[in-house]
Amino acid sequence: MANSAQAKKRARQAENNRQLNASQRSAMRTSVKKLQAAIAGGDKEAATAAYQDAVPHLDKMARKGIIHKNAAARSKSRLNNAVRAL
Numbered sequence: 001m002a003n004s005a006q007a008k009k010r011a012r013q014a015e016n017n018r019q020l021n022a023s024q025r026s027a028m029r030t031s032v033k034k035l036q037a038a039i040a041g042g043d044k045e046a047a048t049a050a051y052q053d054a055v056p057h058l059d060k061m062a063r064k065g066i067i068h069k070n071a072a073a074r075s076k077s078r079l080n081n082a083v084r085a086l
Contacts, residue, residue, distance in 0.1 A: 021066050028057040028067075035079055044086040051083050 002008040035050035055076055062072035 021064075024061065024064070025066055028054075028061050031057045032075070032079070035083075039079075039082050039086065042086060044083070047083045047086060051079060054079065 002011045031050070031054040035047060035054045038047040038050045041047075058067070058072040058075055061067045062069040
């Protein structure tokens with residue numbers, strides 16, 4: 001357990017950051033799942049719109065360091081290829 005005031009503050013900040021990161025990661029995953037559902041449904045227009053919504057989420061998570069930048073690039077590439085294959 002934190003003993004100093006500084007350690008207590010860092011523990012509070014870490015918890016706040018953890019909750020914020022979890023919320024943003026969840027939003028990213030939700031946007032990707034919506035895109036995957038549109039792809040599975042075979043609707044190219046809906047899939048294209050969902051892709052345009054998912055890309056900023058992936059980029060933001062990579063920029064913040066929540067996911068690795070190569071993981072974001074790989075996800076965008078695979079999702080884009082799936083949309084283009086429709």
